[in-house]
Amino acid sequence: MFISGMDQFQTFVQPAKNLFSTRALNSHNKHKHSNTKILAQRFESVTIYERNQVPSTFAPTSVDLTTNGPSTDLYSVTDLDDFISSEIQPDSSFLAGTSQSVDHLVTLLQHNVPARLRPSRVIKGGSLGKGTAVKGKSDIDMTLIMSKYSNVRDLVRDMPDILSELEESLQHVPEISVDGKTRHAVQISFGESSVDILPAVDVTKEITLDEVYRKMTGSDASVKDFYSASLAPLQTELVRNLPTKVKSLIRLIKYWNKEKVKPMLLSRCPTSYLYEVIIMDRWVKTGRPDSFDMTRAAHDVLTSLKNNRDFKILTTELAKYDRRVADIRAETYIMDPCNPTNDLYNSRFWNWDGVSYVA
CATH class of the missing domain: 3.30.460.10 (Beta Polymerase, domain 2)
Structure with missing residues (x-):
């Protein structure tokens, strides 16, 4: 149903085609559960604890973005940019x-x-x-x-x-x-x-950052987890310097995650930074545009989350280290561009099947 690879990345910024018109999100929502047999097989292999984190009634639903008052369906919003500006982004007085x-x-x-x-x-x-x-x-x-x-x-x-x-x-x-x-x-x-x-x-x-990374994978490997706080400012700078439009897309996905994914998966819901890294990777693969169609961008990100077992993310254009330094130990991975030992996909027992279902 969905375009994959570079073709999908290119439609992120090129003029809308049939699949990537405003109907794209509707199509995504309609067919996202078409592989229910495969998904059911995946759930058979997870632990009882994991199954208990997902409601037993799995009637396919659209994604409501609000919890109070009339629900706003992501797949029916005609202007996502306006929705982000009016419903998601904090106003200037709040920020001040x-x-x-x-x-x-x-x-x-x-x-x-x-x-x-x-x-x-x-x-x-x-x-x-x-x-x-x-x-x-x-x-x-x-x-x-x-x-x-x-x-x-x-x-x-x-x-x-x-x-x-x-x-x-x-x-x-x-x-x-x-x-x-x-x-x-x-x-x-x-x-x-x-x-x-x-x-x-x-x-x-x-010492230099390269020397820091060598210590993390060498003499300081036993305490590498405690480097996270010291490297956090690099993560903050990386996201803060993104174009405004990319940060708006991040806000949209974070809001969707907060309203729909987190209530279902609770503590096994992926972190905001994990979503940020996924979005930055998709953005880089499209040529780092300053502007793009938000509907097609949202479709692209949701599709990637639906197919999250295909993730092999190490965004070399953004990474602070050489790929040879990266501590990749799994077939599916999302490497932190600021920490070569931090595989975000496998860092905790996230419920990725639940994320796939909601996406």
């Missing part, structure tokens, strides 16, 4: 207010933690830092570049104490609600935003 709040949070972090934990700088990430926030509660990553540490291994050694001290300190700040912590971050709520505070090291202060 959030920006002020984030600046205030940076000040609080610099003055309300023990001296040894005070960062040399704070890097704002997440959807707000990348410029891909959607209306409603947005996520923020605050990367604290720790001035007292020069390498990741030393930071890992002290990480439990660092996170405990950070959590304890922030509990005494009235404007901050501490939600808990993970192995890598302290999680807080601040105003309308969820914030992850990640201690990190300026890994390129003394």
Whole structure:
């Protein structure tokens, strides 16, 4: 039913043809469950836990993009650009207010933690830092570049104490609600935003990025997961520098994911950054256009998600490393362009069959 390979990529930007007229999304929705036998076979092979994450009644439905009031069907929207602008993209007043709040949070972090934990700088990430926030509660990553540490291994050694001290300190700040912590971050709520505070090291202060990657696949392989926070600013910069239209497409897919995929798959729903990498790869393969038809672009991305077992993504044009460095261990993969050891497709037990079904 669907065009694949370079033909599909080219229609992303070329004038609409029959398959890629406004009817494309309707056709996609109508036929997306045509291979139900194959999909059923796939579900037979998954665990009971995985099956329980997907509703037992699988009546094919269109994708509703709103949860309150009259539903807006993605496949019936005639102007996706207008829909993104009016229904998904935050308005300027929200962004300005959030920006002020984030600046205030940076000040609080610099003055309300023990001296040894005070960062040399704070890097704002997440959807707000990348410029891909959607209306409603947005996520923020605050990367604290720790001035007292020069390498990741030393930071890992002290990480439990660092996170405990950070959590304890922030509990005494009235404007901050501490939600808990993970192995890598302290999680807080601040105003309308969820914030992850990640201690990190300026890994390129003394050595080159290529040398960092060699350490991650060599002497520091046992602590490579803890490099993620230190490399997160590269991810933020990569997405932030995308054309506005590409970031609008990212917003659209993130909103679809939030409204339709996440309620079904819960914690086994892929992360926003994973979708961003998929979209950046599709965009690069079309020649990096500044403008394109949003309907055909959405169709292209949804089709790729439907056929996600075909993913072999390592976008060399964007990757910060040579392909030979990439730690690819599976037939299907999505490599983080900023981290050669991070296969996003296989990094966690995502429910990819569920994503395929919804797409």
